[in-house]
Amino acid sequence: MSTTPKDDVKLSPMVRRRTAKDISDRKGKMPVVSLTAYITPMAARLDEVCDFLLVGDSVGMVLYGMDNTLGVTLEMMISHGRAVMRGAKKALVVIDMPFGTYEESKEQAFRNAARVLRETGAGAVKLEGGKEMAGTVKFLVDRGIPVLGHVGLMPQSVHKYGGYGAHGRTIDEWQPIIDDAAAIANAGAFATVLEGVTEPLANKITAEVSNVIIGIGASNECDGQILVTEDMLGLFSFNPKFVKRYAEIGSDIAGAVEAYAEEVRDRKFPGDAQTYKMKGHNA
Secondary structure (H helix, E strand, C coil), X not given: CXXXXXXXXXXXXXXXXXXXXXXXXXXCCCCEEEEECXXXXXXXXXXXXXXXXXXXXXXXXXXXXXXXXCCCCHHHHHHHHHHHHXXXXXXXXXXXXXXXXXXXXHHHHHHHHHHHHHHHCCCEEECCECHHHHHHHHHHHHCCCCEEEEEECCHHHHHHHCCCCCECCCHHHHHHHHXXXXXXXXXXXXXXXXXXXXXXXXXXXXXXXXXXXXXXXXXXCCCEEEECHHHHCCCCCCCCCCCCCCCCHHHHHHHHHHHHHHHHHCCCCCCHXXXXXXXXXXX
């Protein structure tokens, strides 16, 4: 098993990649821009614009058609992490720790997180959980592993919560989420993803918690934003409330495939421009 990043994901010494500290220094400043990435060409496209790229366990649903993220493995995350590192040269790359790879103990979390960073060359890991995971976050950070937290709606707890509904819709629901965000920040996470919470709660957490708060389905007052790239590009027919579509590539793909199929059936493709000719012959 490889214990070092592949040669083709190493950076040129002339390129400075953003670090977790660069992101943490953005608290209260210019909002942080982030999107998910799972493959090399997409990472290369996003790299010039995004401050950090998240290799999310959402890969299970987006690329593999899973119903949720629970079936994603550490090996899958490492493979996609390497792919993203080959395409991204400037953005910080953060890799999700999948379900079951960090909850058992601090030692399990460190062992698996260290493997992820060692075998991909990425700059940080992300894990879900609030107060109950604060000790683990501190354990990792104290041992040199930058951590991005994730509180509010936590997809890996979908069975516990019975779905993906928004949190914090009543004042009574606020304090546990505030306490979770504060605990993860105090444990040393450089930033925390705050997912699926009401706007006033997101505003309060962003104002009161010391680290960078990255919103998804939260508030534009958060310190930054993240979306699943394929969602915001319109690849799927389902569109969550918190997603704004900036393109409709699903429709574009369908149209392109239909045009291709029509030309194949009409024997218009390949045409002269796509056909090899004999040397020395005009025809």
